[in-house]
Amino acid sequence: MTESTMTERPRIGFVGLGIMGSPMAVNLQRAGFDVTGFNRTPSKTAALVDAGGRAGDSVAETVASADIVALMLPDSPDVREVVLGGGGVLEHAREGALVIDFSTIRPDVAAELAAACAARGVAFLDAPVSGGESGAIEATLSIMVGGAAEHVERARPVLQAVGKTVAHVGPAGAGQTTKAANQLMVAGIIELVAEAMVLLRARGVDVARALPVLQGGLAGSTVLERKGESMLAHRFEPGFRLALHDKDLRIVVAAAQEVGAVIPLGGLVAQLVTAMVARGDGALDHSALLKQVEALSGLASLE
Amino acid sequence: MTESTMTERPRIGFVGLGIMGSPMAVNLQRAGFDVTGFNRTPSKTAALVDAGGRAGDSVAETVASADIVALMLPDSPDVREVVLGGGGVLEHAREGALVIDFSTIRPDVAAELAAACAARGVAFLDAPVSGGESGAIEATLSIMVGGAAEHVERARPVLQAVGKTVAHVGPAGAGQTTKAANQLMVAGIIELVAEAMVLLRARGVDVARALPVLQGGLAGSTVLERKGESMLAHRFEPGFRLALHDKDLRIVVAAAQEVGAVIPLGGLVAQLVTAMVARGDGALDHSALLKQVEALSGLASLE
Numbered sequence: 001m002t003e004s005t006m007t008e009r010p011r012i013g014f015v016g017l018g019i020m021g022s023p024m025a026v027n028l029q030r031a032g033f034d035v036t037g038f039n040r041t042p043s044k045t046a047a048l049v050d051a052g053g054r055a056g057d058s059v060a061e062t063v064a065s066a067d068i069v070a071l072m073l074p075d076s077p078d079v080r081e082v083v084l085g086g087g088g089v090l091e092h093a094r095e096g097a098l099v100i101d102f103s104t105i106r107p108d109v110a111a112e113l114a115a116a117c118a119a120r121g122v123a124f125l126d127a128p129v130s131g132g133e134s135g136a137i138e139a140t141l142s143i144m145v146g147g148a149a150e151h152v153e154r155a156r157p158v159l160q161a162v163g164k165t166v167a168h169v170g171p172a173g174a175g176q177t178t179k180a181a182n183q184l185m186v187a188g189i190i191e192l193v194a195e196a197m198v199l200l201r202a203r204g205v206d207v208a209r210a211l212p213v214l215q216g217g218l219a220g221s222t223v224l225e226r227k228g229e230s231m232l233a234h235r236f237e238p239g240f241r242l243a244l245h246d247k248d249l250r251i252v253v254a255a256a257q258e259v260g261a262v263i264p265l266g267g268l269v270a271q272l273v274t275a276m277v278a279r280g281d282g283a284l285d286h287s288a289l290l291k292q293v294e295a296l297s298g299l300a301s302l303e
Numbered sequence: 304m305t306e307s308t309m310t311e312r313p314r315i316g317f318v319g320l321g322i323m324g325s326p327m328a329v330n331l332q333r334a335g336f337d338v339t340g341f342n343r344t345p346s347k348t349a350a351l352v353d354a355g356g357r358a359g360d361s362v363a364e365t366v367a368s369a370d371i372v373a374l375m376l377p378d379s380p381d382v383r384e385v386v387l388g389g390g391g392v393l394e395h396a397r398e399g400a401l402v403i404d405f406s407t408i409r410p411d412v413a414a415e416l417a418a419a420c421a422a423r424g425v426a427f428l429d430a431p432v433s434g435g436e437s438g439a440i441e442a443t444l445s446i447m448v449g450g451a452a453e454h455v456e457r458a459r460p461v462l463q464a465v466g467k468t469v470a471h472v473g474p475a476g477a478g479q480t481t482k483a484a485n486q487l488m489v490a491g492i493i494e495l496v497a498e499a500m501v502l503l504r505a506r507g508v509d510v511a512r513a514l515p516v517l518q519g520g521l522a523g524s525t526v527l528e529r530k531g532e533s534m535l536a537h538r539f540e541p542g543f544r545l546a547l548h549d550k551d552l553r554i555v556v557a558a559a560q561e562v563g564a565v566i567p568l569g570g571l572v573a574q575l576v577t578a579m580v581a582r583g584d585g586a587l588d589h590s591a592l593l594k595q596v597e598a599l600s601g602l603a604s605l606e
Contacts, residue, residue: 107506130520142516146508167516170508177506178513181499185522188495188568195491195566196484199555202562203410203480205449205473210481213445213470217433219488220525252502259505262599263498264575265491265568272567296565 009034012158013066015059015082015089016103017044020129021072023136024102024162028070029053031161038062060092068158069099075247076105083113095121100155102162104128106251107146107173107180108258114147114172123151126172128179129163132240140164144182146174180255183248184266187286189223191269194290197231198297207232227287236288243282246273312337315461316369318362318385318392319406320347323432324375326439327405327465331373332356334464341365363395371461372402378550379408386416398424403458405446405465407431409554410476410483411561417450417475426454429475431482432466435543443467447485449477483558486551487569490589492526494572497593500534501600510535530590539591546585549576 010033014025017039029035029051037048038056045055056062059082063069069089073079079101083089089099099117101110101124110126117124125147135141141163145152152168159166169178196214200207211228214220230236249270256263276282276292284291313336317328320342332338332354340351341359348358359365362385366372372392376382382404386392392402402420404413404427413429420427428450438444444466448455455471462469472481499517503510514531517523533539552573559566579585579595587594 130516130522142520144513144516165516165519167512169513169516173506174508174513177503177508178516181503181508181513182517182520182522184502185495185499185517185524186520188498189492189522189524191568192488192491192495195564195569196488199487199559199562199564199566199569200480200484202564203476203558205477205480205484209470210447210472210477210484213433213447213468213472213481214485214488216468217445217485217489218525218529219433219485219492221488221492222521222523226521255506256502259502260600261498261502261505261602262596263502264571264596264599265494266498266502268567268571293565293567296567297563299564 010067011036011065012068012070013056013062014038014070014072015062016072017048018072019133020102020136022047023133024072025053025070026051027139027162028158033158033161036062036066058087059089060087063089063097064092064094066093066097068155069093069097070102070158071099072102074103076109076251079103079105080109080113084116090116090120090122093122098123098125098151098154100125100127100158102127102129104179104248104251105176107176107255110146110176111173123148123154124172125151125155126175127155127159128175130179130182136162143167144169144175144178146170146176147172177255180248180252183245184252184263186223187245187249187269187273188265189221190227190287191272191289191293193221193224193228193231194293197290198293198299202297202299231287231290236284236291238283239285239287241282242273242276242284242286242288245286246277246282249273313370314339314368315371315373316359316365317341317373317375318365319375320351321375322436323405323439325350326436327375328356328373329354330442330465331461336461336464339365339369361390362392363390366392366400367395367397369396369400371458372396372400373405373461374402375405377406379412379554382406382408383412383416387419393419393423393425396425401426401428401454401457403428403430403461405430405432407482407551407554408479410479410558413449413479414476426451426457427475428454428458429478430458430462431478433482433485439465446470447472447478447481449473449479450475480558483551483555486548487555487566489526490548490552490572490576491568492524493530493590494575494592494596496524496527496531496534497596500593501596501602505600505602534590534593539587539594541586542588542590544585545576545579545587545589545591548589549580549585552576
């Protein structure tokens, strides 16, 4: 980053304008950054261009003049290819550029990319988010950041333009580990709520009356608060798709196995989510784990 | 219950003055009921007597003149014996008496006792509680009630004298099923928080910084809010003992199996709690599940 760009509008190259990336890029443009966006499907740049940003022709062109490169891509191989591959970030980014990877990927890949970037004079932060599409649109995401403290300080204006909570949780990869822990707990709690609902229904309890008293005690959870009613009504439009949660739980299991962390409930719920996707329910919201518990219990007729 | 006792102070016979029952009986006495208490260990009646109540000599004498019989006993066999056994409630309670069983027992046993009482002209409610010793002392328990609506209305002044939230969730046994669902979710969420903490620590994340961002999103839970800090500090004094949670999870598993409800995470966490008790940790708080996840992961040195 040069002095001249610091005093003018910092330039951001944003790669990956999907459901999350597009509104994040729009919010950065509106917050005063000069944003160029790239997506393999070019039509996805429309919202950013409408907001006054520019559409890049390639990853190379998008990152070449950027002070900050933002990534929001589906999975670890995508991020590795965009950063390390031919025509990618490391070939074309300026020395001194800062890469902020908002994608949810494996912590070990994040650490590997941070090291590769450092060797070329490029800063790298892993900064996965939670809060979903609505959080991306409203700029209220929670951001879990791993990397060097000075890079986090430099990134802060960008992070605060897309998120409400920014937590620097440790060195490179620590943001991804925290996101993995988040996804482990979310899937597990959804499954527990589903199992509790099936137990209640199967034994003739008025579930709608039981849920408030359960939510009021130690069993309470944000899952039950936000999703209890839609689960009771069997409304499973996403939200957060099971196919994505399946991908995230593969990251969780790999991240645990690599360091010898034993996660019995995490491992089991990963299998249960994979089973949903294998049976063709990957496009449903993750709260549809309830459907599977009902089917296992012979209660499919409740749907 | 006769007209004369309705217009004077209703008489309550309270059987089981343990950690929960003693403060509940005291609160009933203070709320204006005329309470006689019985416990197999006679010294446990001291607090009730100090509050102006009376100590009964036997179950028979304690329940014989009572309008309402309250029970707070350890497990299903204890309640069955006190209600159905020789010298018990059904032999000695008045016709028209109301039995309120605050114990946590099997839903099928609650339904069986309700039927046996009905055949003798005695009303029965299952009314297990959550909120722990502090909730019992402060009269802020949550009470999950199963039984006939007219019995619940009759019991309401008693229930409101010991609890803050009273939920009538269905017919006989429904209160116990709701408590079972509560215990399933509490154990499962504690285990998930423990697994998340071990994953974070094992990968070098600053756990204290990660927990607030996790609590702020969909992964948030009352367990993490109330027990996150003490778990991080490895403070495992009860609280709610693992040995009791083990007993409650046996009820959960039996209640699920009886009706064909399949609870994969519930079944697994029941095994994990049994393992803690089998290894001699039954006297620790249920949040000590963290110790086991650490030990499984070779992280015992973190203690």
